[in-house]
Amino acid sequence: MTRRSLKERLAILSDAAKYDASCASSGTSRRDSTRGGLGSTEGSGICHAYAPDGRCISLLKILLTNFCIFDCAYCINRSSSNVERARFTPEEVVWLTLEFYRRNYIEGLFLSSGIVRSSDHTMEQMVRVARELRLTHRFNGYIHLKTIPDAASALIAEAGLYADRLSINVELPTDAGVAALAPEKRPAGIRRAMADVRLSIEEAGEPTLRTRTRRRFAPAGQSTQMIIGADNASDATILGSSARLYGSYGLKRVYYSAFSPIPDASSRLPPVKPPLMREHRLYQADWLYRFYGFAIGEVTAQRPDGMLDLDLDPKLAWALAHRDRFPVDVNRAAREMLLRVPGFGVRTVDALLIARRQKRLRLDDLARLRVPLRKARPFIVMEGWTPRRLADRADLRALFLPEPQQLVLL
């Protein structure tokens, strides 16, 4: 067999990596190369391109190899798949990262891998890439490393020195789901890996006795991903798992990835269209939990089956189910309640809280802050505005529903 060209392998190993939704390059320590080396990270991440799937391309997201000894039903790289296999050498990944970075295609590298030989061998190869980039080439850009389940803790410790972010995917919202679809993966081992990373991050955050400078360990924290729609877990179950993960391991993000058809799919999974709207609603609910003071139970209580309403965003759905809590007086209400008004974001609320110390706020003030009035109006009282009959209308929900769509023939 002739060896494939770098370009052919790049095609295979980026195709194999695209089902991981994570793309963040933000929130790490500030660095630049004014004192040597290449690259910088300045707080906010940069998306260098967008693909027609609407996803941003911020990092060179590739696998070291797509050979894998695991047989996870949802994965394009599972051992029973006939997908073409390839591998990069660590040096090739280093070269690609640096050359792509110099042309400003990317913010850095997101390296993952299929599991070959053993967890330790695979992790060792990945750490080598990061070490080369940081130490030999003085690369200051962003590095995200996937940690391989059950890899030795010394390897994870070294990975944390070079990587901005570490992640390990829980894959499915329940242990039962993992047992059914990813028989070789052990949820307990994945949780233990996340616990170790959290402890290491916290330990590095404490100033040492001798110096005030803090050691560096994955300054952009850790994240994980769940596949949505491959098993029958409800949104309430999914979000409950997320809450547990946020609370237990201090995760920066839980990514939701709508299960999407893969080449040579397993018959254990239905070839469905990826549930993109469901994925979107889960992200909205996740935000409500983390930044808007909602409990998971509040967000998921609107329907008996524990699923989020696909037609309405979860905050609007909650507000419609809790009409007795509205209208809210924008000039007097507490921050917690303003955050629950449909159409009000965190920034809007903070701007309103400052502005209302100077003047009584009116509806046209909201318009100038670009608040979607149609959504907010029935739920608020302001100088010169009360929703009156609008708030009591029995068909209020219908006003917000999307236009009915004509069915299309298959």
Added chain:
Amino acid sequence: MERVELEGRGDLREWREAARRLLLAGVPPHRVDWSTEPAAPGLFPEEPRPAAAPTAERSAPPTVPARFMEMAEAVICHRDPARFALLYRLLVRLQTERELLAVAPDPDVAAACQLEKAVRRDCHKMTAFVRFHEIGPQEISPRRRFIAWFEPDHHIVVRIAPFFARRFADMDWLILTPKGTAAFCDGTLHTSTEPAEKPALEDPTDALWLTYYASIFNPARLKIEAMRAEMPKKYWKNLPEAALIPELIAGAGGRVAAMAEASDQPAPLFHERLQARQAAPEPGPEVPATLDTLRKQAAGCTRCPLHCQATQTVFGEGPERAPLMVVGEQPGDREDLAGRPFVGPAGQLFDENLQAAGIERARTYVTNAVKHFKNEPRGKRRIHRTPNAGEIRQCRWWLGRELDLVRPKVVVAMGASALFALTDEKPRLADLRGQVLPLGTDRHLLVTVHPAYLLRLPDAGRQAEETRRFRQDLTLAHDWLKKNDE
């Protein structure tokens, strides 16, 4: 009408000098005509420029909040011809309305914020969409050389050039735009606001980038609007990868259909070999003979559903044979993460008092009634929840084996859960506390409170008193052992 002519290429200084002069002269905003075009000569007779009012000369120089300058630095880069007047209007109003900028919905403030946001976005998109193309090195310098062409909406080249200097410090580069250029050569940045011409651009590495772009795209989740919201079409002509977009969109449907067709083929040969290797059964001892094997077995315990919400089994810790065994309730947050009992805040308090009572932890076997952390997420934390009788009964199997193997003479039950685990009874803790009682035929029991209870006491005096009693209980166990060990 006062006419002010500015270059208007994003330089705040020229506006600031003019605005300061006008403000000192007391010129109201509606009397100023800001322009970037030279005045048509001779159409109107030139008005004499008013000398600065003598009263203004004597008054203190105008001041503005720092936030205004930050905003003005950005707004001045906007291409909107109204930006100069807007900033001057804000400047004049700020002299009497000092808190004006806090009123975000004010029409002038809102308008300025919109311009500021547009400039920031333009800067951000420039950091994202500039594409460097390599040109051959010069013979005199070993530094690699790159060139880029970009078309910003606003006058941002000078503002954003330092970003590229911080990032691409080890190479020489040149960014050309219709609104100015930035050149970085041997570590020095030069900028200019003179318009430049588009250069010839070619780089063989683009082919690899296009391969990556095409392969990372998932045809099953076409979301063209989402792409265009973040990467508007106006940028496409200068992005090499954007040339692929039409064919990627056109081919998506066919690729998804082909995937559905080709599912469920027979697995490759190496899959069978792997499966055979992994199917080899692991022989496991039925009755654990040592603490080590017991611990290994417990690591996979699924006797109750608690294992799903905890990180790991936190098994007991201590010597194989110990005269004293201490039983707590369940691991907490720190114990769950570290996989060891009594390492959190309650564990530290426990250690202190154990030591004060003259007991060595290294010679004591420490464990819990329940081996998994029962908890409930609350924001960024986990809140402890008390295990119920069913969970304690399930977990008692492990505690029983621990007792069999460690064979302690005295068992200290800390708290009601531990007491229930050891006796299957729920008496009042206070009734049994502070006395050595028989437990079964050949061991003894001492009941005391859990150290976490001491941490929860809000009153400092009460806490000191209860801690003293807790230590007294531990000392009692220690003394009993000394007396009965001989």
